[in-house]
Amino acid sequence: xxxxxxxxxxxxxxxxxxxxxxxxxxxxxxxxxxxxxxxxxxxxxxxxxxxxxxxxxxxxxxxxxxxxxxxxxxxxxxxxxxxxxxxxxxxxxxxxxxxxxxxxxxxxxxxxxxxxxxxxxxxxxxxxxxxxxxxxxxxxxxxxxxxxxxxxxxxxxxxxxxxxxxxxxxxxxxxxxxxxxxxxxxxxxxxxxxxxxxxxxxxxxxxxxxxxxxxxxxxxxxxxxxxxxxxxxxxxxxxxxxxxxxxxxxxxxxxxxxxxxxxxxxxxxxxxxxxxxxxxxxxxxxxxxxxxxxxxxxxxxxxxxxxxxxxxxxxxxxxxxxxxxxxxxxxxxxxxxxx
Amino acid sequence: xxxxxxxxxxxxxxxxxxxxxxxxxxxxxxxxxxxxxxxxxxxxxxxxxxxxxxxxxxxxxxxxxxxxxxxxxxxxxxxxxxxxxxxxxxxxxxxxxxxxxxxxxxxxxxxxxxxxxxxxxxxxxxxxxxxxxxxxxxxxxxxxxxxxxxxxxxxxxxxxxxxxxxxxxxxxxxxxxxxxxxxxxxxxxxxxxxxxxxxxxxxxxxxxxxxxxxxxxxxxxxxxxxxxxxxxxxxxxxxxxxxxxxxxxxxxxxxxxxxxxxxxxxxxxxxxxxxxxxxxxxxxxxxxxxxxxxxxxxxxxxxxxxxxxxxxxxxxxxxxxxxxxxxxxxxxxxxxxxx
DNA sequence: GAACGTCAGGAAAGGGCTTTCTTCGACTAC
DNA sequence: GTAGTCGAAGAAAGCCCTTTCCTGACGTTC
Numbered sequence: 001x002x003x004x005x006x007x008x009x010x011x012x013x014x015x016x017x018x019x020x021x022x023x024x025x026x027x028x029x030x031x032x033x034x035x036x037x038x039x040x041x042x043x044x045x046x047x048x049x050x051x052x053x054x055x056x057x058x059x060x061x062x063x064x065x066x067x068x069x070x071x072x073x074x075x076x077x078x079x080x081x082x083x084x085x086x087x088x089x090x091x092x093x094x095x096x097x098x099x100x101x102x103x104x105x106x107x108x109x110x111x112x113x114x115x116x117x118x119x120x121x122x123x124x125x126x127x128x129x130x131x132x133x134x135x136x137x138x139x140x141x142x143x144x145x146x147x148x149x150x151x152x153x154x155x156x157x158x159x160x161x162x163x164x165x166x167x168x169x170x171x172x173x174x175x176x177x178x179x180x181x182x183x184x185x186x187x188x189x190x191x192x193x194x195x196x197x198x199x200x201x202x203x204x205x206x207x208x209x210x211x212x213x214x215x216x217x218x219x220x221x222x223x224x225x226x227x228x229x230x231x232x233x234x235x236x237x238x239x240x241x242x243x244x245x246x247x248x249x250x251x252x253x254x255x256x257x258x259x260x261x262x263x264x265x266x267x268x269x270x271x272x273x274x275x276x277x278x279x280x281x282x283x284x285x286x287x288x289x290x291x292x293x294x295x296x297x298x299x300x301x302x303x304x305x306x307x308x309x310x311x312x313x314x315x316x317x318x319x320x321x322x323x324x325x326x327x328x329x330x331x332x333x334x335x336x337x338x339x
Numbered sequence: 340x341x342x343x344x345x346x347x348x349x350x351x352x353x354x355x356x357x358x359x360x361x362x363x364x365x366x367x368x369x370x371x372x373x374x375x376x377x378x379x380x381x382x383x384x385x386x387x388x389x390x391x392x393x394x395x396x397x398x399x400x401x402x403x404x405x406x407x408x409x410x411x412x413x414x415x416x417x418x419x420x421x422x423x424x425x426x427x428x429x430x431x432x433x434x435x436x437x438x439x440x441x442x443x444x445x446x447x448x449x450x451x452x453x454x455x456x457x458x459x460x461x462x463x464x465x466x467x468x469x470x471x472x473x474x475x476x477x478x479x480x481x482x483x484x485x486x487x488x489x490x491x492x493x494x495x496x497x498x499x500x501x502x503x504x505x506x507x508x509x510x511x512x513x514x515x516x517x518x519x520x521x522x523x524x525x526x527x528x529x530x531x532x533x534x535x536x537x538x539x540x541x542x543x544x545x546x547x548x549x550x551x552x553x554x555x556x557x558x559x560x561x562x563x564x565x566x567x568x569x570x571x572x573x574x575x576x577x578x579x580x581x582x583x584x585x586x587x588x589x590x591x592x593x594x595x596x597x598x599x600x601x602x603x604x605x606x607x608x609x610x611x612x613x614x615x616x617x618x619x620x621x622x623x624x625x626x627x628x629x630x631x632x633x634x635x636x637x638x639x640x641x642x643x644x645x646x647x648x649x650x651x652x653x654x655x656x657x658x659x660x661x662x663x664x665x666x667x668x669x670x671x672x673x674x675x676x677x678x
Numbered sequence: 679g680a681a682c683g684t685c686a687g688g689a690a691a692g693g694g695c696t697t698t699c700t701t702c703g704a705c706t707a708c
Numbered sequence: 709g710t711a712g713t714c715g716a717a718g719a720a721a722g723c724c725c726t727t728t729c730c731t732g733a734c735g736t737t738c
Contacts, residue, residue: 001452001455001485001486002485003693003694003695004694004695004696005694005695013717013718014717014718014719015694015695015696015718015719016696016697016717016718016719016720017716017717017718019695019696019697020696020697020717023696025696025697027697027716027717028715028716029716029717030716030717033716033717045477045478045481045482047449047452047453048453048694048695049394049453049455049693049694049695050390050393050450050453050454050455051389051390051391051392051393051394051454051455051693051694051695052390052394052693052694052695052696052723053390053453053694053695053696054389054390054393054695054723055388055390055391055394055693055694055695055696055722055723055724055725056694056695056696056697056722056723057695057696057697057723058696058697058723070409070410070415071409071410071412071415071418071419073410076409076410079410080410095434110386111389113340113386114386114387114388114389114392115389115390116340116388116389116390138384139384142384143384146340146341146384147340228622228626257626260626261626283567284623284626287567287596287599287600287623287627288626288627288628289627289628342723342724342725343724343725343726344724344725352687352688353687353688353689354688354689354724354725354726355687355688355689355690355726355727356686356687356688358725358726358727359687359726359727362726364726364727366686366687366727367685367686368686368687369686369687372686372687387724387725388723388724388725390723390724390725391693391723391724391725391726392724392725392726393693393725394692394693394694394695394723394724394725394726395692395693395724395725395726395727396693396725396726396727397693397726397727
């Protein structure tokens with residue numbers, strides 16, 4: 001690989017001059033030398049060594065993002081928002097997939113610190129795991145002390161600024177809609193127990209149940225993995241354990257789609273026999289049949305706000321921004337069958 | 340930020356010893372010193388500076404991947420395959436989204452070279468753009484000359500090893516299925532004209548048409564952007580221009596879903612009134628109604644093979660591996676209406 | 679007890695770049 | 709003609725780490 005020294009030698013200038021030309025430094029360089037340097041760069045196909053640049057430069061240019069999985073639509077939308085703002089600020093985004101593995105998450109925080117990122121944005125659910133929470137917070141605090149910025153999305157026990165989607169209210173809105181339509185026996189397909197997102201949404205559902213004089217007994221809650229296939233299986237269990245079920249609330253859209261698949265398999269119509277409500281309003285929600293009634297949280301907005309917080313000088317107090325949940329009515333919900 | 344020197348000082352050892360402990364070097368260090376170093380690391384929350392490490396270490400550990408958009412299911416699947424193999428080889432993947440912008444693609448090749456990656460994998464369609472192709476090839480050649488490895492997925496004018504999905508054959512299979520079912524007037528929703536993927540798939544469709552004594556006149560081909568919404572609009576145009584249409588072949592599944600949306604809007608049933616066939620067999624294809632008949636190319640497999648090529652010493656000749664296309668029959672296709 | 683081998687640990691040389699500080703030459707001003 | 713300016717280019721320090729090479733202490737061998 002050609003180095004800056006090679007370029008300088010070929011152009012007959014010093015490394016300093018070559019560097020200045022290549023980086024468009026403020027320092028003036030005569031056109032004559034500039035041309036010679038640029039020609040040398042071209043001829044040698046020179047590209048500066050990013051490691052060396054990173055070492056030599058004082059400013060931290062990159063920002064780090066930890067998500068569950070960028071290819072998951074939920075996180076893809078958040079990431080879109082994050083990237084937009086980062087790019088506007090001239091920052092590069094380093095994106096890490098934790099696949100909801102706490103240990104991997106910890107490792108990625110270190111990796112991002114190692115990369116000298118200016119800020120770390122942590123997205124996705126927190127965990128009910130004290131050891132992990134403590135470890136993570138210690139790491140983040142140390143990072144902040146050394147001048148790094150931290151912003152989190154949807155985590156209670158944050159260390160840093162936060163954007164909080166109102167998961168509890170979303171759960172409430174979903175369940176309230178079902179009760180309002182007249183459903184009494186509502187089943188829930190929940191996500192992994194360990195995630196705070198799951199418990200928050202469940203809490204909202206329970207609040208609605210209580211308010212409408214109902215309840216959500218344990219046999220009407222099944223736990224899946226926030227994905228289609230596990231939810232399809234869970235739906236079967238749910239139906240078997242609760243023959244009289246007239247509505248299903250899935251804690252995300254992917255699981256709602258899994259539920260639809262199982263219902264179709266059993267020749268139960270939606271919403272004729274069973275109503276289904278999802279959560280997140282991912283793009284595909286309108287294209288399944290019937291289009292999903294669901295809860296929108298405004299993911300790109302969340303991403304944009306979080307990155308804005310992360311790239312803004314810290315306030316004296318951690319800033320917390322709340323984002324409301326919104327019910328999106330489509331065709332997968334209706335009144336329960338007459339019987 | 341704490342540096343290695345800080346750790347060494349705190350532990351009362353030399354930087355060399357600290358480095359050896361931290362990296363688990365082969366060189367032996369007494370337990371006494373090892374403990375002191377590890378304690379210092381802990382107390383200082385030390386993380387090695389990745390830039391400095393990258394500079395000091397000789398071996399290139401990362402590999403680069405350029406895709407259209409990781410959150411696009413098509414590329415998400417390829418990426419899964421790429422990552423799997425990279426991880427098996429102990430490599431880190433740097434993933435770049437080109438968003439099908441040739442200039443961004445060129446810029447990313449430079450960026451990856453700057454990061455000193457051991458290999459670059461280029462995925463996704465090539466472009467009918469001579470200037471770009473030449474520029475890209477020059478860059479890749481220069482990179483290979485300096486010891487870098489290159490592998491491409493689905494690009495004819497490659498510089499390096501290649502994995503080639505059989506897009507032409509896929510187009511043929513899709514159209515042949517429709518003709519076999521008895522359709523005569525088949526409309527096509529194509530992707531961007533500039534992409535070789537579009538033209539390859541179209542070529543296959545035309546071959547099938549010819550073989551079955553039909554043809555695909557220009558008015559039966561509309562061009563969209565490989566996404567749902569543009570395809571929904573394009574479908575409307577297609578239907579308006581061709582009242583007697585009985586089947587639609589979309590060049591990817593997202594566009595097929597867009598077509599389904601427009602057909603539903605116009606109260607045309609699928610496959611009763613119009614058959615629809617997609618391409619790529621993305622996961623959601625089975626969850627729309629009706630489940631999509633489509634063409635599978637085996638994306639994760641493609642990714643795995645490409646990364647394997649990239650991480651394997653080069654052969655004397657560029658290696659090219661072909662992957663067959665496969666028809667997946669579901670419920671969105673049937674014989675044309677009797678009338 | 680001299681000569682040697684072994685082994686843990688340290689000194690120091692890079693690795694490629696940016697940037698401050700210096701130098702040098704040309705020019706202006708008196 | 710000399711002192712003083714200014715501007716462009718170069719020398720060199722520094723960013724932080726890894727690794728080679730070297731030192732010095734200790735143990736072994738005859």
